[in-house]
Amino acid sequence: MHKSDAAAAAAGGATLAGRRALVTGSTSGIGLAIARALRAEGAAIVLNGLGDEDEIAALCEELGADFNGANLMQADAIAAMMDEIGGIDILVNNAGMQHVAPVEEFPPEKWDAIIALNLTAAFHTTRLAVPGMKAKGWGRIINTASAHSLAASPFKSAYVAAKHGIAGFTKTIALELAEHGVTANCISPGYVWTPLVENQIPDTMAARGMTREEVINNVLLAGQPTRKFVRPEDVGAMAVFLCSAAADNITGANLSMDGGWTAK
Template sequence: MTNLNGKTAVVTGSTSGIGLAYARAFAGAGANVVINGFGAAADIEKERSAIESEFKVRAIHSPADMTRPDEIAGMIALGETTFGAVDILVNNAGIQFVSPIEEFPIEKWNAIIAINLSSAFHTIRAAVPGMKRRGWGRIVNTASAHSLVASPFKSAYVAAKHGIAGLTKTVALELAAHKITCNCISPGYVWTPLVEKQIPDTMKARDMTKEQVVNDVLLAAQPTKQFVTVEQVAALALYLCGDDAAQITGSNLSIDGGWTAA
């Protein structure tokens, strides 16, 4: 079991879904956590307090907007001033928009690049000096199967996730001599409330049953015909933050039911 007692993890986009699973996994291993993201205040407080009560660690919430570099720097500073360090950084915040490229709204392109790619640059830039001073750090970036392959009508998302893969490699090389690793995880379709909520509309739009939507639309690219779970993604991130993964850096680790094997 990975032991993160005394460590602090900052996880962006962590008020639900994969990000919340990351935060809970780190807390379960003994780390204090800074969660980040939007949502109803009561819902965020429920998750924050649950982490503290279940895992006997401290958890705080930063509402930092991932399109604003000043707020991102403030989030890292909040972690350092509250807990004395930011040892683990997970870049997970992301949004999606689907459109033919000639119709793709410019503001949507800019927002996806800012949140899915540029925010990772800003968090890493802010967190690395402290990691270097302490001589230890773990950076995990949530990429996607779309960091390795493309799908039509997702130009901004695919470009951002390919960018995350390149950023990961560059940061890994720069920090290799400082006992700081940087890797990315590339999930396929993960079962989250966001995915589940898409099913009824897709059933209606395509005149399909729920089973047809799941197997023939959502899981069409995944040979296992099974969703990845948030717990599986979080378990991989947790492993990457342990001592056994000290020599894994600059890697792009797929967890996609075989999607990118073809």
Template sequence: MSLAAKTAVVTGSTSGIGLAIARAFAKEGANIVINGFGDAAAIEAERAGIEKDFGVKAIYDGADMSKPAEITAMIANAEKTFGSVDLLVNNAGVQFVSPIEDFPPEKFEQIIAINLASAFYTIRAAVPGMKARKWGRIINTASAHSLVASPFKSAYVTAKHGLAGLTKTVALELATFGITANCISPGYVWTPLVEKQIPDTMKARNMTKEQVMNDVLLAAQPTKQFVTVDELAALAVFLASDSAKQITGANISMDGGWTAA
């Protein structure tokens, strides 16, 4: 499969899942727009690395996914730079955990804005060009929490359920335009963010690293294995392919069996 002459915008792609997806699309020949927060030098190293490793063009856009005007400008900038936005991956996300009666309203608003509303704004801005070209792929990184809930994650679960609904609606609207819209719903994914949580949890719960991984993080995943970013990226590449053109409106679980129960 080749994505040569295509352009992918991947939000939340300066590390972790988003970066793996951006690199996987670049490997197939797509030009890339990465987005997200982090150390400027580290981000530039990743951007330059994409160009060097895959021989494509890559730019960085620092649009804040909680600000609609910046989101719209990011899509416009991508279209101006590359001529099109063909692949859109909504991956940006934040988390906050608290009992609902103590949940700070500003944190709820932030999570809804970044995890859900930002996808509405990117899709709204990208769809006219996709329709004109009669081709597009919209892939939203949801979560097992788009299908099931966990306590103390009211904002995150609300946002991810909403993202699944948004995906279905967009899929129906665009079904005759050669454009698909799908969710990927991972369970726990091995990322630097997850890895950094382990020492604190070991200390707080007086557990070994293995106990934290198996009895806390992977408690809900029957395989007792983390999903890898490369596995998620491979699924995203498949959804971008012609072989997947009849897959639209789907919410595809990659959660080690979590939501089978």
């Protein structure tokens, strides 16, 4: 028994007790919030991501989780990870990266990396997780998309392309799995205050000739009518709902959590 299996068993009557979840990009930000939310409902967690070894060890201790640090930009590393961790009931494809630059200045290697991590990695984890889910007759695939899966912003060509791609990929696998008890959905947040968002501010400052405060108020939050960042915990709660019986007939959906951004 994995230590995370034992931890989940100790959760007793929690709604996801007995379920096992892999959350990619889960050592910080949205992924960590999702992992914590699923664990609170009894799921056993496998973390994946980057970070300080001691901090990751502390997270594993906190969540009773296993950890696999596979490089998701490498197909063979993903295959080795999926083989090592064994069967999962819940797959959350959350790992991502960002780069901001005009298209004519966009480094090709950045394009390749963003497409590999934000889109292609989800294909590889999904194709390897699906057989086990179909065999069990139950599974949940949740892809962290973005408001940028529904709308575009300047200087984010690779990210917008990847997120539009993940939305289409999700719809396709939802149709393929509809009769197997497996659902596939996107959660599309607006701007969430995470390291991914914070780290793109300097590039946006340079691309737009703005100050930090101008980027936050006139770029990041300008499109969100609530004028508030989405909380990571809200995304975690949505993931828990999508894993519940109440969401059995929600599949192929792209669920916006963007403060009204895409309502305009």
